[in-house]
Amino acid sequence: MTRSEPVSEERAVRARVADLETRFGDRFDPANPVGDTKLLQAAEEGGVPTAARQVLSDYRLGAEFVPADLGGRFVQADSLARVLRTVVRRDGALGLVQGASHLFATAPVWAAGGEEQRSLLAWVLLAGGRAAATGVRADGAGLAVDAPVSRAHRGGHVLDGPARVGPGAADADALVVFARPGVFLLRAAELPALAADGSLVLDAHEVEASAYVGDDLAAHTLRLASAVLPSMAVGSADGALRTAVGFARDHQLLGRSLLDVPHHRGLFAAAFLDLLVADCLSLAATRALHVLPAHCGPLLAAARTTVPRLLSEATGELATLFGPAADVRAGRYGMFGKQLRDLGLVTVPPLRQAFPFGRLGHDGAPAPEHLFNPYTGLGPFDWRPVRGEADAGDPLAAHLVASADATLRLTGLEPYGRPLAALAGALVEELHSLTRVGARLPAGPGTPPHPDAYAVATRYSLLLAGAACLGVWQQTRAHGRGFLAQPAWLTAALRRIVTRLGREVPLLPRTAEGEIVAELRTRFEANRTFDVYDTPLAG
Structure with a gap:
């Protein structure tokens, strides 16, 4: 299969996401059996509406997990994540039951099952049946303690x-x-x-x-989960941000919409940026399973912890806008609290348990450009387990170094050119520092965690998030126009990352926050998602 042929996969997944959105309908319509009102009522009773399960049954969600050569729809891991994100955006519990369960059940069978086993599981899912796994932790940490x-x-x-x-x-x-x-x-x-x-x-x-x-299939299954589950979580944060923007639009302080109050504008800009950073990282992780299967250990470890943390911090700050209303479990904005709780469904173990310190550094070739292009088709997914990763070097870190050097030569970015170059340079300086520290940390199976391991892993993960943002920006700038092709969001996003690292940051141009909040408003009013894909929503 050539690189040009899978382009149809983008058209196909875009059509499937639109179809699923249409089936779900307007979330704010109180008469919608799968709208916020009914979902909140069902959540109070400890479940999800039967109508929501029926929507996914009619859509044949199980086919998303079945490889195309077995009659299903699975071609790319990032495409699967986009469809599941649509489910999670509507209801996180529904996405976990209908999404994560199939993910853990199918991956080992596609990877190592015999022809009859693969055919049986494909038949179950394509016929509208359901599959689940036992004996494995749903948080992606490994085998359960009580596995048989x-x-x-x-x-x-x-x-x-x-x-x-x-x-x-x-x-x-x-x-x-x-x-x-x-x-x-x-x-x-x-x-x-x-x-x-x-x-x-x-x-x-x-x-x-x-x-x-x-x-020995648990590790293989958890590799896929480490990429797909964080990408799913972006859907919950996207829904929570939409609920918060609606609340701010409809409430005033001193005669002004909360969106026009400087402090609140800053909160919304920060939440939007953090969501984009998280999505850039999850995009790279899901596509790396195809593009860099033997080099994606650090990236997957970063995605499984950093994406949920960024999303939780972003939406948690927005809870201050609601005050006591954040705990209300009914009405137009009652969904916000549930969406925050849904984010907690995708939990992960501490990074120090699994982070591959021995493979840090920027030696070797940079990650290929199509890793960061959300619309470029990829070749067929190789289900065979990766039995060993590259001994050293991280292609995403090498990409960071190359990208930082490239920003120094770019023109026409004012007033963002200088701060952008300074921020990219700060990330590279941090990379050199962490590579030296990481090389001294003990690594390998069964190695006791070093006291510095968690801090190094957390900081290195932020660097990979910055590298992913640079990659997505470069690709959108090279192949299209629009908000993600502009330097405002990238400069502001890298500034937030460098601030988290505790390094000195340059001032942002005064126009930055205005551009970011304007895009947030535009997407809200146009009923489009706040993630990298900018997808139309129902309603």
């Missing part, structure tokens, strides 16, 4: 012990059991009923040899 134990028995296997049940397992038609060792694909009818507490207890449960999928 497997052992060979009479030509098959025996599974023994309790299994942590993932989202959606209660209604699943097929279950993928992560055991110690091995992964098994089973029909729900072949397993005992869930216990009263919702757990799956396997008491010397015999399974046929044909159920065995393979060994």
